[in-house]
Amino acid sequence: MNKKDMLIISHLRKDGRASLTDLSRKTNIPVSTIFDRIKHHDGFIKRHAVLIDFARLGYNTRANILIKVDRAEREEVKNYLLNNLSVNSVYKVNSNHDFMIDAVFKDIKEMEEFQERMDEKFKIKNKQIYYIIDELKKEEFLAHPEMMKML
Numbered sequence: 001m002n003k004k005d006m007l008i009i010s011h012l013r014k015d016g017r018a019s020l021t022d023l024s025r026k027t028n029i030p031v032s033t034i035f036d037r038i039k040h041h042d043g044f045i046k047r048h049a050v051l052i053d054f055a056r057l058g059y060n061t062r063a064n065i066l067i068k069v070d071r072a073e074r075e076e077v078k079n080y081l082l083n084n085l086s087v088n089s090v091y092k093v094n095s096n097h098d099f100m101i102d103a104v105f106k107d108i109k110e111m112e113e114f115q116e117r118m119d120e121k122f123k124i125k126n127k128q129i130y131y132i133i134d135e136l137k138k139e140e141f142l143a144h145p146e147m148m149k150m151l
Contacts, residue, residue: 001041004027004029004033004037006142007145008034008038009041009044010145011145013140013141020034026145051138059105061106061108061111062104062105062132063102063103063105063111063130063131063132064101064102064103064129064130064132065101065127065128065129065130066093066097066100066101066127066128067101067126067127068096068097068126069122069123076122077098077122078090078092078099080122084114086105087102088102089101089102090102096126115127115129
């Protein structure tokens with residue numbers, strides 16, 4: 001990828017809904033070039049998504065949970081997590097754990113019920129829970145077009 005590509009991606013990271021005309025104005029790159037570059041690098045963009053303020057929707061409890069499970073149950077646990085509506089993201093991790101779960105709940109009671117169901121359903125060998133108190137930075141990597149011009 002060259003500097004133009006990085007600049008385009010940076011602007012898209014900052015505002016994924018920006019029109020090609022707006023991108024052209026901000027980057028001084030012709031619309032046709034932007035269109036071609038986005039089409040050429042289509043594999044880099046996994047999907048277009050909206051970032052939600054969960055608290056404003058009434059989901060006030062959010063946690064990152066690290067778990068280690070019995071080896072025989074890993075696939076079953078993975079499928080359970082992938083299909084659970086409270087689970088926002090699931091990552092396979094190392095360092096004495098199998099999964100890192102980003103989960104969202106209406107309240108702590110709902111979070112506790114989620115944990116209890118997991119403990120009853122699977123052999124959880126190790127679990128660490130980190131409640132998210134405040135979101136300080138999210139989805140910012142490559143989202144500063146002004147920095148891309150310096151590359």
